[in-house]
Amino acid sequence: MMFPVRIEVIPSTGIVDQVRQTVPLTTTLTVTCLPHHGIERTMRAAVELSMLGYTVIPHLAARSVPSRAQLTDILRDCDVAGIGEVFVIGGDRKDPAGPYGSALPLLEDIAQYTGGRMRAGVAGYPEGHPSVAALDLIDALQEKQHLATSVVTQMCFSAPKILDFAALLRRENVDLPVWAGVAGSVPRTKLVTLAAQIGVGSSLKFLSRKGPLARRLLSGDRYSPNSLMAGLHGQPGIAGIHLYSFNNLEAVPDEVGPASSPKALQPALIQGAAREF
Numbered sequence: 687m688m689f690p691v692r693i694e695v696i697p698s699t700g701i702v703d704q705v706r707q708t709v710p711l712t713t714t715l716t717v718t719c720l721p722h723h724g725i726e727r728t729m730r731a732a733v734e735l736s737m738l739g740y741t742v743i744p745h746l747a748a749r750s751v752p753s754r755a756q757l758t759d760i761l762r763d764c765d766v767a768g769i770g771e772v773f774v775i776g777g778d779r780k781d782p783a784g785p786y787g788s789a790l791p792l793l794e795d796i797a798q799y800t801g802g803r804m805r806a807g808v809a810g811y812p813e814g815h816p817s818v819a820a821l822d823l824i825d826a827l828q829e830k831q832h833l834a835t836s837v838v839t840q841m842c843f844s845a846p847k848i849l850d851f852a853a854l855l856r857r858e859n860v861d862l863p864v865w866a867g868v869a870g871s872v873p874r875t876k877l878v879t880l881a882a883q884i885g886v887g888s889s890l891k892f893l894s895r896k897g898p899l900a901r902r903l904l905s906g907d908r909y910s911p912n913s914l915m916a917g918l919h920g921q922p923g924i925a926g927i928h929l930y931s932f933n934n935l936e937a938v939p940d941e942v943g944p945a946s947s948p949k950a951l952q953p954a955l956i957q958g959a960a961r962e963f
């Protein structure tokens with residue numbers, strides 16, 4: 687069976703052309719929402735990519751939504767562009783720009799304004815969150831799950847941690863499919879800086895110390911997700927891979943499974959991804 691992979695991109699200048707030149711149209715893309723970018727940039731890229739024919743999931747950061755009126759504009763744009771799923775997170779803004787301080791009230795308004803028709807992913811944290819307690823994160827997931835259709839995990843470098851987290855969700859009666867968040871092939875230095883910022887340092891540190899697997903993952907200048915992805919393939923509760931590409935689209939992994947090896951992008955797998963979800 688195919689193991690679907692979807693790809694997260696940052697809406698930097700030129701991203702739409704970059705995607706068009708490197709990513710097959712059958713791929714599912716998600717578009718981040720960074721505090722210094724705002725939601726408009728996310729939506730502009732998402733709408734353009736959707737119009738080109740990609741399946742697109744924009745990230746809506748609650749703290750970056752300026753008003754309810756803006757939310758209705760965003761949802762209308764989604765409707766016009768044929769976007770049927772969003773990823774809803776609290777967001778990294780220190781102070782909310784408008785009425786939403788966390789994901790839940792935004793999910794409630796999205797459900798109300800779309801008559802429950804918009805699918806929505808929510809965030810999961812296999813290694814915890816630097817400023818939110820683990821119990822609060824589980825409570826939040828329990829409160830959000832009736833309005834959500836999937837969980838996407840924060841970047842993590844340990845398959846056992848991701849699988850334990852999926853098992854924890856089941857124990858806590860959160861029954862949403864889990865997309866395992868995995869970093870794409872990026873320069874090591876960038877990854878190390880970023881991992882520290884978002885509080886996922888421990889599994890990365892673990893990898894840099896231990897054994898042959900660690901050496902394979904972190905050898906050379908770049909991190910490669912192939913072994914990690916192989917460790918998640920076919921595991922219970924894991925719907926597929928959510929690949930944080932950091933816009934490095936040439937290096938998007940082609941296949942997932944025990945025999946995984948770096949090759950050119952293989953449309954067949956990505957087509958499978960689009961069909962299944």
Ligand SMILES: NC(=O)C1=CN([C@@H]2O[C@H](COP(=O)(O)OP(=O)(O)OC[C@H]3O[C@@H](n4cnc5c(N)ncnc54)[C@H](O)[C@@H]3O)[C@@H](O)[C@H]2O)C=CC1
Pocket residue numbers: 747748774775776777778779780787788789790809810817818822823826830839840841
């Ligand atoms: N996993 C990802 O891909 C992304 C994660 N984030 C992170 O998401 C965090 C929380 O978002 P969700 O997981 O959707 O949780 P959420 O919005 O459902 O909130 C869960 C709990 O964390 C608290 N919280 C939410 N945002 C916070 C913040 N910025 N600072 C301190 N406490 C906060 C809430 O009050 C609640 O108790 C953000 O702080 C940000 O770091 C942001 C963008 C992408």
Ligand SMILES: Nc1nc(=O)c2c([nH]1)NC[C@@H]1CN(c3ccc(C(=O)N[C@@H](CCC(=O)O)C(=O)O)cc3)CN21
Pocket residue numbers: 696697698718719720778840841880884930932
């Ligand atoms: N807390 C948190 N916030 C996020 O935004 C976030 C996560 N976690 N976890 C997963 C991904 C990773 N994200 C990232 C990480 C790095 C860049 C990045 O490369 N930022 C550039 C600036 C990019 C630009 O302005 O165009 C940088 O140099 O920091 C973007 C999104 C977004 N997601």
